[in-house]
Amino acid sequence: MNTKYIDLIDQTYYFPQEEFTLEGEYLRFHDIPLNELVERYGSPLKFTYLPKISENIQHAKNWFAMAMAKRDxxxxxxxxxxxxxxxxxxxxxxxxxxxxxxxxxxxxxxxxxxxxxxxxxxxxxxxxxxxxxxxxxxxxxxxxxxxxxxxxxxxxxxxxxxxxxxxxxxxxxxxxxxxxxxxxxxxxxxxxxxxxxxxxxxxxxxxxxxxxxxxxxxxxxxxxxxxxxxxxxxxxxxxxxxxxxxxxxxxxxxxxxxxxxxxxxxxxxxxxxxxxxxxxxxxxxxxxxxxxxxxxxxxxxxxxxxGSFTVGESGGAIYEILYQKQQNDREKWNMIDSSFITTLPDTWAINKRFIMLPINRWYDEYERVLLGGLTCDSDDYYNSEQHMNAIYLPKYKRDKPLYIGFFNTGAYQETIGGYGGLQHCLIPQPKHILINRDANGTLMYELFSPQQKAEDFLNILGYGQEKAKKASKAETLQTSGLK
Incomplete structure (x- = not known):
C-alpha cells in the first residue's frame, strides 16, 4: 500500500521537476540543499535565490525575440x-x-x-x-x-x-x-x-x-x-x-x-x-x-x-512544525514557528497559493493536516494548497523534526508585510539569506538580515526613546553640575 509522502506526490504530479528534486529524503530547490540551509541558519528563515531572477528575464527576452523573428x-x-x-x-x-x-x-x-x-x-x-x-x-x-x-x-x-x-x-x-x-x-x-x-x-x-x-x-x-x-x-x-x-x-x-x-x-x-x-x-x-x-x-x-515574473520564483520561506494540536476528530493543526500573516501576507489577504512541500522525511507516512501560525489571530492559517480543504504532510512525530518550505514567494511579501517594522502580535521577522553562485557554479550564502529582536520592536514602539531621554537628561544634569 502506498502510504509514504513520496508516493502521494508521485501519483499526483509529475515529479521530480526542473526546480524541485530529491536527494535521499531531502528536498532540493534549484539544487540548493535545503536541509543544509536549515542546519546552518535554523528556522524560520527566508531566502532569495538570485540567479532565478536573471533566468526569468532571459526567458522572456528570448520568447519575444523568437516571436518577433518569426513574424518579421x-x-x-x-x-x-x-x-x-x-x-x-x-x-x-x-x-x-x-x-x-x-x-x-x-x-x-x-x-x-x-x-x-x-x-x-x-x-x-x-x-x-x-x-x-x-x-x-x-x-x-x-x-x-x-x-x-x-x-x-x-x-x-x-x-x-x-x-x-x-x-x-x-x-x-x-x-x-x-x-x-x-x-x-x-x-x-x-x-x-x-x-x-x-x-x-x-x-x-x-x-x-x-x-x-x-x-x-x-x-x-x-x-x-x-x-x-x-x-x-x-x-x-x-x-x-x-x-x-x-x-x-x-x-x-x-x-x-x-x-x-x-x-x-x-x-x-x-x-x-x-x-x-x-x-x-x-x-x-x-x-x-x-x-x-x-x-x-x-x-x-x-x-x-x-514584477512577480521577475522576482517571484526566486523566493522561499522555511518553517519548522513545532507541535500538533488535535482539535476534534477531524482537524489536526500543525503549528509553525512563525506567522503566515506576517511573513506571507498574501496567503491571508488574497488567499494566494504558493507551492508548499516538506523539506525532509519524504519517505515517512503522511497525514492530512491544517497549518497554523503563531499569532493569536484566527485568520493566521494556511490551507490554500488544498486537498479537501487540508494539506498532506509527513506525519508529525515529536522526536523527528519536520520542516516545510513555501516556494516562489519572492514578490510583494516583504513590502506588504512591513519588512523590518512592526509585525502582528510582535512576531519577529525571520532571518533572510541571499543565495548566489560563483563563476564555477558553487553556491554562496550571505546573511542579509538577522531575525528581529525585542529591542527592534521596542525602539519602533518608542520604548527605546524613553531610555535615550533618560540618558540625555542624566548627561545634561552631569554637565551642569547638578545631581
Missing part, C-alpha cells in the same frame, strides 16, 4: 522590471545585469533610481516608466530626474491634471504615455479600473491637452489589466479594445511609437502549473500585427513590466 516584427522589445514587487538592492542589482529598464510607482522609487544611477546600475539611456497617481512629491522627483538630463524618463499620465503639474515642474520638453483605464473582469467588484483614462476619453484627451502642447510629446500607450496576461476571452477582448485606441491615436500622433502591455505573466503556484509563455507572446504580437496592418500604421515597440 519591425518594432523593438523592452523588458521593464516593476520595482514595487521587490525594492531590495540585491533584487535590482541582479535584474539590472540583464540590460533591462525600470517601472516605478511612487515618489521614493525615483530616489532609488537616482541612487542606482550614481552607482552605475542604471544608465542615461535606461527607460524609467513612471506609473501611479502623481502628486507633489512624485511630480517633484520625476521633474528632477528629467531636468537633470534623463530623457528616457516617461511619466504615464493617470488623470487629467498631471500634464499641467508636470509642465510646471519640468524645465524643457518631455515625453509622456497615457494609461488606459481598462474594464475589470466581469466578476470583479468594480466595472472600470481606477487607474488611467477611459478608452473613449483618450483620443479627446490627447487632442485637448497634448496635441498642440509645445513641451509635451506622446510616446507611449499603456495597457494593463489586473488579472494579468491570461489566455481567456476577457484578456483578448481588452487587448483588442486597446489596439483600436492605439491605431486611432497613431494616425493623428506620429510621435506615438510604443505600446506598453504592462505585466502579468503568471508564476508557478502549484506542481501542476501549466502555461505556454511562448504561445502567449506569439499571439499577442500576432494580434498587434493584424490590427496595425488593417489600419495601415507601423507596429509599435513593445514594453512589458514584469
Amino acid at each position: 516584427y519591425q518594432g523593438k522589445y523592452y523588458y521593464c522590471y516593476c520595482t514595487k514587487s521587490s525594492h531590495f538592492h540585491h533584487v535590482l542589482n541582479e535584474a539590472l545585469k540583464n540590460d533591462i529598464h525600470i517601472e516605478t510607482s511612487s515618489a521614493f522609487d525615483i530616489n532609488i533610481v537616482e541612487q542606482l544611477k550614481r552607482t552605475g546600475g542604471i544608465k542615461n539611456d535606461t527607460y524609467v516608466i513612471c506609473n501611479g497617481f502623481k502628486r507633489d512629491h512624485y511630480i517633484e522627483n520625476i521633474a528632477r530626474l528629467i531636468n537633470e538630463g534623463h530623457e528616457n524618463c516617461i511619466p504615464i499620465i493617470d488623470n487629467y491634471e498631471e500634464i499641467d503639474l508636470l509642465t510646471e515642474a519640468i524645465d524643457g520638453s518631455f515625453k509622456v504615455g497615457i494609461r488606459i483605464a481598462s474594464e475589470e473582469e466581469p466578476k470583479f467588484e468594480f466595472y472600470t479600473s481606477r487607474l488611467g483614462i477611459g478608452y473613449k476619453n483618450i483620443v479627446p484627451f490627447y487632442e485637448n491637452q497634448i496635441k498642440n502642447h509645445d513641451k509635451v510629446e506622446l510616446k507611449m500607450l499603456h495597457f494593463f489589466i489586473n488579472t494579468g496576461i491570461r489566455d481567456n476571452a476577457y484578456y483578448w477582448n481588452e487587448l483588442a479594445k486597446c489596439l483600436k485606441v492605439y491605431v486611432r491615436l497613431k494616425k493623428i500622433c506620429p510621435s506615438l511609437d510604443s505600446l506598453n502591455i504592462g505585466g502579468g505573466f503568471p508564476i508557478k503556484s502549484s506542481l501542476a502549473f501549466e502555461y505556454d509563455y511562448q504561445y502567449m507572446v506569439d499571439e499577442i504580437l500576432n494580434q498587434i500585427s493584424i490590427a496595425c496592418a488593417e489600419a495601415d500604421v507601423a507596429v509599435p515597440h513593445i514594453f512589458t513590466e514584469f
Whole structure:
C-alpha cells in the first residue's frame, strides 16, 4: 500500500521537476540543499535565490525575440522590471545585469533610481516608466530626474491634471504615455479600473491637452489589466479594445511609437502549473500585427513590466512544525514557528497559493493536516494548497523534526508585510539569506538580515526613546553640575 509522502506526490504530479528534486529524503530547490540551509541558519528563515531572477528575464527576452523573428516584427522589445514587487538592492542589482529598464510607482522609487544611477546600475539611456497617481512629491522627483538630463524618463499620465503639474515642474520638453483605464473582469467588484483614462476619453484627451502642447510629446500607450496576461476571452477582448485606441491615436500622433502591455505573466503556484509563455507572446504580437496592418500604421515597440515574473520564483520561506494540536476528530493543526500573516501576507489577504512541500522525511507516512501560525489571530492559517480543504504532510512525530518550505514567494511579501517594522502580535521577522553562485557554479550564502529582536520592536514602539531621554537628561544634569 502506498502510504509514504513520496508516493502521494508521485501519483499526483509529475515529479521530480526542473526546480524541485530529491536527494535521499531531502528536498532540493534549484539544487540548493535545503536541509543544509536549515542546519546552518535554523528556522524560520527566508531566502532569495538570485540567479532565478536573471533566468526569468532571459526567458522572456528570448520568447519575444523568437516571436518577433518569426513574424518579421519591425518594432523593438523592452523588458521593464516593476520595482514595487521587490525594492531590495540585491533584487535590482541582479535584474539590472540583464540590460533591462525600470517601472516605478511612487515618489521614493525615483530616489532609488537616482541612487542606482550614481552607482552605475542604471544608465542615461535606461527607460524609467513612471506609473501611479502623481502628486507633489512624485511630480517633484520625476521633474528632477528629467531636468537633470534623463530623457528616457516617461511619466504615464493617470488623470487629467498631471500634464499641467508636470509642465510646471519640468524645465524643457518631455515625453509622456497615457494609461488606459481598462474594464475589470466581469466578476470583479468594480466595472472600470481606477487607474488611467477611459478608452473613449483618450483620443479627446490627447487632442485637448497634448496635441498642440509645445513641451509635451506622446510616446507611449499603456495597457494593463489586473488579472494579468491570461489566455481567456476577457484578456483578448481588452487587448483588442486597446489596439483600436492605439491605431486611432497613431494616425493623428506620429510621435506615438510604443505600446506598453504592462505585466502579468503568471508564476508557478502549484506542481501542476501549466502555461505556454511562448504561445502567449506569439499571439499577442500576432494580434498587434493584424490590427496595425488593417489600419495601415507601423507596429509599435513593445514594453512589458514584469514584477512577480521577475522576482517571484526566486523566493522561499522555511518553517519548522513545532507541535500538533488535535482539535476534534477531524482537524489536526500543525503549528509553525512563525506567522503566515506576517511573513506571507498574501496567503491571508488574497488567499494566494504558493507551492508548499516538506523539506525532509519524504519517505515517512503522511497525514492530512491544517497549518497554523503563531499569532493569536484566527485568520493566521494556511490551507490554500488544498486537498479537501487540508494539506498532506509527513506525519508529525515529536522526536523527528519536520520542516516545510513555501516556494516562489519572492514578490510583494516583504513590502506588504512591513519588512523590518512592526509585525502582528510582535512576531519577529525571520532571518533572510541571499543565495548566489560563483563563476564555477558553487553556491554562496550571505546573511542579509538577522531575525528581529525585542529591542527592534521596542525602539519602533518608542520604548527605546524613553531610555535615550533618560540618558540625555542624566548627561545634561552631569554637565551642569547638578545631581
